[in-house]
Amino acid sequence: MNIKELYQEIILEHGKNPRNLRKTDNFNKEAKGNNPLCGDNVHVYLKLNGEKKIEDISFEGSGCAISMASASIMTDLLKGKEELEVKEIVNDFLGMIKENPELESKKLKKDEKTKLMCLSGVKQYPMRVKCATLSWHTLISAIDNTQEEINTEKLD
Amino acid sequence: MSIDNIKKEFPIFNNKVHNNDLVYLDSANSSQKPQSVIDRVNDFYSKEFSNVGRSVHYLAVAATNLYETTRSSVQKYINAKDKNEIVFTKGATEAINLIANTFGQKYLKEGDEILITELEHHSNYVPWHFLRKSKGIKIEFAEVNSDGEVTIENIEKKITSKTKLIGITHLSNVTGAILPIKEITELAHSKGITVLVDGCQGAPHLKLDMQDLDCDFYAISCHKMYGPTGLGILYAKKKWLEELPPYQGGGGMIKEVKKDSISYGDLPNKYEAGTMATAQVIAFDKSIKFLEKIGMENIINHEQELIEYGQEILRKNNSVKLIGNPKNKGAVLSFTIEGVHPHDIATILDEDGVAIRAGHHCCQILHDKLGITASARASLGVYNTKNDLDQLNSSINNCKKIFNL
Ligand SMILES: Cc1ncc(COP(=O)(O)O)c(C=O)c1O
Numbered sequence: 035m036n037i038k039e040l041y042q043e044i045i046l047e048h049g050k051n052p053r054n055l056r057k058t059d060n061f062n063k064e065a066k067g068n069n070p071l072c073g074d075n076v077h078v079y080l081k082l083n084g085e086k087k088i089e090d091i092s093f094e095g096s097g098c099a100i101s102m103a104s105a106s107i108m109t110d111l112l113k114g115k116e117e118l119e120v121k122e123i124v125n126d127f128l129g130m131i132k133e134n135p136e137l138e139s140k141k142l143k144k145d146e147k148t149k150l151m152c153l154s155g156v157k158q159y160p161m162r163v164k165c166a167t168l169s170w171h172t173l174i175s176a177i178d179n180t181q182e183e184i185n186t187e188k189l190d
Numbered sequence: 191m192s193i194d195n196i197k198k199e200f201p202i203f204n205n206k207v208h209n210n211d212l213v214y215l216d217s218a219n220s221s222q223k224p225q226s227v228i229d230r231v232n233d234f235y236s237k238e239f240s241n242v243g244r245s246v247h248y249l250a251v252a253a254t255n256l257y258e259t260t261r262s263s264v265q266k267y268i269n270a271k272d273k274n275e276i277v278f279t280k281g282a283t284e285a286i287n288l289i290a291n292t293f294g295q296k297y298l299k300e301g302d303e304i305l306i307t308e309l310e311h312h313s314n315y316v317p318w319h320f321l322r323k324s325k326g327i328k329i330e331f332a333e334v335n336s337d338g339e340v341t342i343e344n345i346e347k348k349i350t351s352k353t354k355l356i357g358i359t360h361l362s363n364v365t366g367a368i369l370p371i372k373e374i375t376e377l378a379h380s381k382g383i384t385v386l387v388d389g390c391q392g393a394p395h396l397k398l399d400m401q402d403l404d405c406d407f408y409a410i411s412c413h414k415m416y417g418p419t420g421l422g423i424l425y426a427k428k429k430w431l432e433e434l435p436p437y438q439g440g441g442g443m444i445k446e447v448k449k450d451s452i453s454y455g456d457l458p459n460k461y462e463a464g465t466m467a468t469a470q471v472i473a474f475d476k477s478i479k480f481l482e483k484i485g486m487e488n489i490i491n492h493e494q495e496l497i498e499y500g501q502e503i504l505r506k507n508n509s510v511k512l513i514g515n516p517k518n519k520g521a522v523l524s525f526t527i528e529g530v531h532p533h534d535i536a537t538i539l540d541e542d543g544v545a546i547r548a549g550h551h552c553c554q555i556l557h558d559k560l561g562i563t564a565s566a567r568a569s570l571g572v573y574n575t576k577n578d579l580d581q582l583n584s585s586i587n588n589c590k591k592i593f594n595l
Contacts, residue, residue, distance in 0.1 A: 041538070041592050046592075073549060073563040097531065098532075100533075
């Protein structure tokens, strides 16, 4: 595995200029997450409309290129999707990062899959998987309103 | 022994990391082990194993003698007055917890103050926090200056009539600052304040003389001193070990046990309850022999040369920012690269076989003060060379290239 496969241009670009790095006005869901090993943290904000569609999604926080790019790509990709769809996509993404060779969800278009697969390089770097998944776990916590701060050390 | 040949004594360097020679720059976290220490653990288990201090059979007597031999070696190595001032623990963390617990129990009450510094490792803060919760004591922090040092003036500023103990690191595991422990102890003692030194980073890199430093407690981490994991040392002046209550209860630490009364054992047994890390203690004798064979003076000279060289090349590398610029600095080069997060630096360096640490290094208070969440840290051991630092620098350049800097 070449380090350049982990740090692809698209990751570096999203890491440097993260999309949706701000706080959604009038958000109605939110959650915080942190990775105590790195000291990285993320705060995800959501605005779901009456039809449970994501009208806006954003995040605040700081972290490595992988975690910032992952949050950036995630928020970019999920805007406009429905809550149930979102959950399926998140699970698909987490499954891919953990073990599945490919993304399987029918809810994802081909170009969306290509975008997410840019993050698949972290599979080869077990210590960095948490950087890629933190914002995704935090998003689920926001949707479910668990009011519980996501701590990557308590996830498996 | 020539310092250039020392790497040969460490078998880990025979292995490749991602097909590259290992450049190990994480000794502040834990040092590598020389063959003599590794062999000693193996030999003890293979040929000499028994529990210590409990049976009269041949092996038990021999093991007990070996165990006590290490205690004597440590006493000499750190120039403690008495062999029984050396207590074995599971690590420096346990040594500090032992003091926070027993000293706290006996001498601290609500409103009393413990003075630590903004440089402290979490293991010299959290144990005191427990007392803040349970007893309502206060914790004060002596300020770190812009060079990453804590001056004696900044310590004096925070001393009040309520200060009962000063807990302070000997050598910062982030900025590398070496603190003037002897002067701080003098000041503290003149005001009746007890001093605990976190010597985790001091012990592997500085000449230790407990009678000269005159501190009350000194915590050592053996795994950072070319020794086995699972072992630490608490040095404590004898009067304290006699006065303080025991820490853990169990076998080995008692004199007599009745249904209605228990008396505790003499030193050092009073503080060594249960079966100890026997093989590790016995093997640690070889770590001390290793350090003595090279000589602390040679180690200091070698590491000073490296630290100066390291600072010089990293300062020349634009976009690298060194953390702290202490006048007395040992063994640690922490840095950031504008535009690259420390975790990305560490992953990219690792690909070249360069092992550093990224994160807050258990010093969140200090990183908050610096206004960063994490830093990258290259830390030195006796086996490092200028070549290692050149490799560090060229891997940093590679990292900058990947990030288009
Ligand atoms: C300054 C300092 N204090 C305390 C510790 C903890 O030592 P140990 O691992 O022996 O418990 C460390 C090591 O991480 C350290 O660097």
